[in-house]
Amino acid sequence: MSPSRRARLREVPLARTGAELGGVLDFVREEIAPFPTGNGHPAFFAWVNSPPAPAGLIAELLAGAVNATCGMGENALMDLERGTVRTLADLAGLPDGTGGVLTSGGSMANLLALATARTWFLTRRGSGDGPAYDRDHARLTLYYSAQAHMSVAKAAACIGLPAHRLRPIPTDAHDRLEPAALRATVTADLDAGLLPFCAVTTLGSTATGAVDPLEAVTDLCRSVGMWHHADGAWGGLGAAVPALAPLYQGIGGIDSLTVDPHKTLSVPVGCGALLVRDSEHLHTAFAHRASYLTAGEPDALPWLSHATVELTRPGTRALALWATLHHLGRDGVTTLIEHYLTLADQLRDKISTQPRLELLAGGPWPVACFRITDPVGDPDALHARVAHRVQAAGRAYLATVSVRGHTVLRACLCNYRTTTDDLDLLIREVLHAADADHQPPPVTNEQPTHRR
Numbered sequence: 457m458s459p460s461r462r463a464r465l466r467e468v469p470l471a472r473t474g475a476e477l478g479g480v481l482d483f484v485r486e487e488i489a490p491f492p493t494g495n496g497h498p499a500f501f502a503w504v505n506s507p508p509a510p511a512g513l514i515a516e517l518l519a520g521a522v523n524a525t526c527g528m529g530e531n532a533l534m535d536l537e538r539g540t541v542r543t544l545a546d547l548a549g550l551p552d553g554t555g556g557v558l559t560s561g562g563s564m565a566n567l568l569a570l571a572t573a574r575t576w577f578l579t580r581r582g583s584g585d586g587p588a589y590d591r592d593h594a595r596l597t598l599y600y601s602a603q604a605h606m607s608v609a610k611a612a613a614c615i616g617l618p619a620h621r622l623r624p625i626p627t628d629a630h631d632r633l634e635p636a637a638l639r640a641t642v643t644a645d646l647d648a649g650l651l652p653f654c655a656v657t658t659l660g661s662t663a664t665g666a667v668d669p670l671e672a673v674t675d676l677c678r679s680v681g682m683w684h685h686a687d688g689a690w691g692g693l694g695a696a697v698p699a700l701a702p703l704y705q706g707i708g709g710i711d712s713l714t715v716d717p718h719k720t721l722s723v724p725v726g727c728g729a730l731l732v733r734d735s736e737h738l739h740t741a742f743a744h745r746a747s748y749l750t751a752g753e754p755d756a757l758p759w760l761s762h763a764t765v766e767l768t769r770p771g772t773r774a775l776a777l778w779a780t781l782h783h784l785g786r787d788g789v790t791t792l793i794e795h796y797l798t799l800a801d802q803l804r805d806k807i808s809t810q811p812r813l814e815l816l817a818g819g820p821w822p823v824a825c826f827r828i829t830d831p832v833g834d835p836d837a838l839h840a841r842v843a844h845r846v847q848a849a850g851r852a853y854l855a856t857v858s859v860r861g862h863t864v865l866r867a868c869l870c871n872y873r874t875t876t877d878d879l880d881l882l883i884r885e886v887l888h889a890a891d892a893d894h895q896p897p898p899v900t901n902e903q904p905t906h907r908r
């Protein structure tokens with residue numbers, strides 16, 4: 457997309473008089489649709505951005521027309537949202553009675569989770585307000601794997617925790633949080649008079665797809681009175697997949713879970729969820745009342761605005777998620793995730809058997825982190841260059857990530873249209889991009905100059 461074309465979009469003036477609606481279609485066809493991120497393409501491997509499945513697309517349009525506000529009052533989409541939350545909890549292996557709310561994505565779900573944990577912790581201590589709040593809030597301390605998504609630290613900042621109260625915990629050789637290191641850090645903080653209030657595990661880490669140990673962290677949380685939140689934005693539904701289920705042993709004991717149907721299930725972007733085992737805690741954090749917002753029935757269910765920061769909320773998430781889930785069915789959810797796992801195994805095999813590439817990390821969630829074994833110059837810079845060249849060539853798309861302090865190539869699988877041929881294409885493109893460094897520089901008559 458040319459810079460001038462991009463600039464034109466940023467500077468679109470508003471005409472004095474309205475135009476025909478048909479013009480919107482022309483505008484989208486010519487100026488928007490040809491220039492997506494690329495995540496609709498089966499050879500897009502860069503981030504966990506899946507393409508939208510048709511069921512969700514259609515449902516989103518329909519729900520937009522219904523235009524229900526899923527925050528206050530009652531309407532069919534609000535009940536449907538309560539139902540889809542229950543279905544997600546069931547797929548994730550959380551106990552009956554788990555509640556929650558749909559969100560715009562994983563970052564928002566993590567934010568709601570930390571705010572809920574904070575309120576739960578301080579309310580239990582009797583320091584939910586007043587001078588005791590000021591005293592205790594300043595000592596709240598948060599723990600998460602050093603591989604956690606940055607949205608966890610961002611959420612902590614949003615609820616007012618300073619950086620020096622955040623404790624990234626080291627991970628093991630398989631990139632899983634070390635429970636012993638967590639325990640030691642929590643113990644040291646307790647001894648120092650701090651208040652450990654929440655530990656966050658990751659189910660499907662963004663960089664390498666690792667799943668943190670759940671039971672050991674829950675045990676620690678119970679013993680010291682912390683909330684256990686699991687960020688399963690990518691891998692929250694692993695318990696539904698037989699090959700992954702053993703890693704999810706104990707998931708029923710966590711306090712809250714983030715899942716992101718717009719990653720794992722190909723629901724159109726804008727659909728995450730926070731699931732909370734005892735949803736009373738969610739309501740304690742978010743059920744602010746106002747005289748102009750009262751339920752008609754005395755025994756009305758809590759409104760969904762009582763479980764989140766949003767009041768006016770779109771019903772599109774609920775219908776798009778419901779349509780996608782019902783189009784897939786329970787088996788379809790498992791098969792979809794298994795498809796990604798199979799492709800990732802194949803990709804990792806292909807990398808391992810290609811002498812010019814080395815597999816460094818990846819799994820059990822479908823991702824491969826790898827390096828080029830015959831680099832010209834600094835390997836970190838080479839990997840950044842290779843990713844950029846692959847992107848610019850436009851046939852495949854992958855990204856880089858930092859693994860054990862080095863910039864390496866990263867490819868993840870989250871497109872239901874990706875096939876083995878796309879994996880072969882990716883490897884060809886990477887090797888081709890690396891070859892550019894082995895070519896002799898073009899011969900010119902110009903004297904070399906230092907580039908500024």
Ligand SMILES: Cc1ncc(COP(=O)(O)O)c(C=O)c1O
Nearest residue numbers: 561562563605607662687689690
């Ligand atoms: C583990 C994890 N948590 C949270 C997020 C943030 O989710 P979202 O982009 O939906 O806000 C991501 C995004 O990649 C993620 O991988």
